[in-house]
Amino acid sequence: MEERWPWEAEESLEPSDPLAHQRLEESFKEELPRVIKLLPVQGTVMGSSSPHQTGDIVCYDILKRAPLYDLTSHFSDIHPHAPVRGAHRHISAPTLFCLSGRGWEINDGKTYWFSTYDMLVVPPFTIHQHGGDEEAGCEIFVPQSRMFSILGLTKREQIKFGEKPTFPQGTEPLHDEQGKLIGYRIKKGVLGIKEDIDVMLGADQKTETVFRARKEVNPWEGAVENTYDRYLKMFHDEGSFCNAVTHVVSFEEQPWEWCRQGRLKWFTHPEMASAARRVWLYMQEISPGSRSGKHRHMAEEQILVISGQGYDIHDGKRWNWERGDLINIPSMTEHQHFNADAQQPVLLLSSMPSVCTDLGLGGIEQLEDAPEYADSESTAS
Ligand SMILES: [Fe+2]
Ligand SMILES: [Fe+2]
Structure with a gap:
């Protein structure tokens, strides 16, 4: 895509159209x-x-x-x-x-x-x-x-x-x-x-x-x-x-939790005692061939694929990913993660801006549960 700054195109906008900037920005966003x-x-x-x-x-x-x-x-x-x-x-x-x-x-x-x-x-x-x-x-x-x-x-x-x-x-x-x-x-x-x-x-x-x-x-x-x-x-x-407060949140000390979204391990979120509160941070493991729950939230989300390969569905559209990719989910997007590998688990590291909770916009709307959730009582570790 051609390198450009969003404001560079603004001079050509019609000054009498108050929504022109908003539409221009949306068009940049949708292309990415x-x-x-x-x-x-x-x-x-x-x-x-x-x-x-x-x-x-x-x-x-x-x-x-x-x-x-x-x-x-x-x-x-x-x-x-x-x-x-x-x-x-x-x-x-x-x-x-x-x-x-x-x-x-x-x-x-x-x-x-x-x-x-x-x-x-x-x-x-x-x-x-x-x-x-x-x-x-x-x-x-x-x-x-x-x-x-x-x-x-x-x-x-x-x-x-x-x-x-x-x-x-x-x-x-x-x-x-x-x-x-x-x-x-x-x-x-x-x-x-x-x-x-x-x-x-x-x-x-x-x-x-x-x-x-x-x-x-x-x-x-x-x-x-x-x-x-x-x-x-x-x-x-x-x-x-x-x-x-602690300077190290260790992988070993944080529990895995089965929840409606799947198997998660939280490293920081607004209710945890932490001196760094810019983002929520959690890890998600998805079993071979399985998928996460489907949900939607106001906070945007950025996910690093630590291991494995698969794809996301965002508002009905498929986006493939593999180890080392960065998944970017805009606000208000219905999304779900799928492990495309029948042998290996997927490990994702998810971040979200924690300020949304202070704004009264931190809630998550669950649209579908992870398939293993019903068995979570017996599989939790
Ligand atoms: Fe620094
Ligand atoms: Fe999400």
């Missing part, structure tokens, strides 16, 4: 495929990571590869003995899912270990750096919501570059007078920006003050006497919660 191949990893200032698969996280780079507005994702492939990755921090709290191998994550100086199918939680404002086991390496998948960007909460700082940083096309390194690497420049034209942007290494003072206040807050003491006090207390509660 529901199943896409992953863009491969490339060198970055952090190490080796893929571009965001369905548009950049910190701008409105949407409706270019898939018909989703909020969700995107990327992955890092850390080979055995790979150069040490860089470290950074930002407001948004990511969930990092280990697809293969094993590795470590350093959050504000403390090390957490993870292995295949574990999920890592990086609380907001945390300096984080991850790496793979020297012998095994690891692959990390990061499903993300753009909600922070829309709220203007995009502040991020590069604390350390990777051991062997790569400056991708459209960027260039910045050095001080002694030749020391101190930052990089994003050239105008990249992602539609009109002026060069300089990203300097290290923390700026205002960010440090604001982030530190939230990280080092003490528990709330005293009474809550009015509505305003509730939000003063919330500041203390949010910081205390993030400092106490």
